[in-house]
Amino acid sequence: MSGDVAGEPVTAYRAVALQSACHAVNRAADAAASRDMIRAAIDRVHDQVTATKRFVGPGLRLVVLPEYLLTGHPIGEPLEEWCERGALAAEGPEYARLAEIARDAGVFLCVNGYELDEHFPGVYFQASVVFGPAGETVLRYRRLNSMFAVTPHDILTRYLEVYGEDALFPVARTEIGTLAAIASEEILFPEVARCLAMRGAEVFLHSSSEVASALLSPKNVAKLARAVENGAYVVSANTAGVHGTGLPAESGDGASQIVDHRGIVLAKAGQGESMAANAEIDLAALRRARRTPEMMNLLPRQRFELYAPSYAGTSFYPPDSVRPGETARGHFAATQRRVIERLSGDGLI
Structure with a gap:
């Protein structure tokens, strides 16, 4: 592989969607016990990432972890809890430890999880954070569509x-390559x-915790579609169970x-903790395809001006x-019900 020296551009490398078990903190006795479980989860990640690097080899440059791997998801807990x-x-010990693993x-x-923000006390965001091989934070994406949690769109003006x-x-x-993160069911939002x-995104990093299926489930269809539509790789990591x-x-x-980038599944894991979903990311092939005039090169064929007025003039789920x-916690479902009632009344659904 070219560009094996850290910091130099590469044209091809290996990535892994690391399928790890999630041990939820919901039933921990208190917040301190939850933090102990998070630390234990990070230790497991360290072992699995370093062992996977040894097994796959020095060409492994990208590891994507499943959704909310360190904690599981809330089950009705108040936002403050x-x-x-x-x-x-964001500057806490858990992220510092994850940065050490990358280094x-x-x-x-x-890594995908829930995080605090000093500008927005009392709420949390679900974030995908990417640490580089020097331990630096190279990307922070906060989920924009969620059924049960606050997103930047919910507080858009202030955000x-x-x-x-x-x-x-x-x-x-x-x-x-140019990396971008997509969280959970946001893969369903084109x-x-x-x-x-x-x-410019070339590789979508998709952290998920979903009901796995060999069938073409909605998320499995979406992974293929997002790759084809955008001429991009999708590295999608699911949990190996949520305990x-x-x-x-x-279940997940x-x-x-x-x-x-052609919508071809290069590698796929079965059930259980696994690094079987590892494959080559061929940036040279992706870029060659994006720069070739042909029918299936869809990205440069987009006519955004046609769609912009419809988006600009329409609001379904409200911001702020x-x-x-x-x-x-009940706010989110209640808001969706109101949106459905309004759209139904307007004859749109």
Whole structure:
């Protein structure tokens, strides 16, 4: 492989969608016990990432972890409680430890979890954070579509005042290509991937915890579609079971995969903890395909001016619907019900 020296551009390298088990913190006795479980989870990640690097070889440059691997997801806990139990501080010890793992293994490491923000006390965001092989933070993406958690869109005016438009759809231009993150069921929202592709994204890092299926489930269809639509790789890591929630643990277990820019599945894991979903990311082939005039090169064929007026003149789910510190967990479902009622009344659904 060319460009094996750290920091030099590469034309091809290996990536892995690391399928790991999640041990949820919901039933931990208190916040301190939750933090102990998070630390143990990070230790497991360290062991698995470094062992995977030894097995796959020095060409491994990118590791994507599953969704909320360190904590599991909230199950009705008030927002303030989950801030204490399952959310990480951006400059806190957990992120520092994850950065060390990326540095120790010499890889780009994408982790997804819940995080706090000093500008928005009382709420948390679900974030995908990418650490580089020097331990630096190269990307922070905060999920924009969620059924049960606060997103930047829910506090959009203030969020833009603090971070600006560029924070909504960030990409990282690195020696292993232009990286972008997509969280969980956001793979079902084509606009998210498209906005990232507009900014040059070549490799989508998809952290998920989903019901695994050998069938063409909605998420499996979406992974193929997002790859083809945007001429981009999708590295999709699913959990190897979620333990400690009361649900059958293996419900979200298996089918981590890597899809290339043609929509071809290059590698796919079965069930259980696994690094089987590893494959070559061929940036040279991707860029060659993007620069070739042909029917299936869809990205440069996009006519965005046709669609822009429809988007600009339409609002379904409202922005700025959350007041930090004043919003209860039931707000999100209630808001969706109101949107459905309005759209139904307008004859749109």
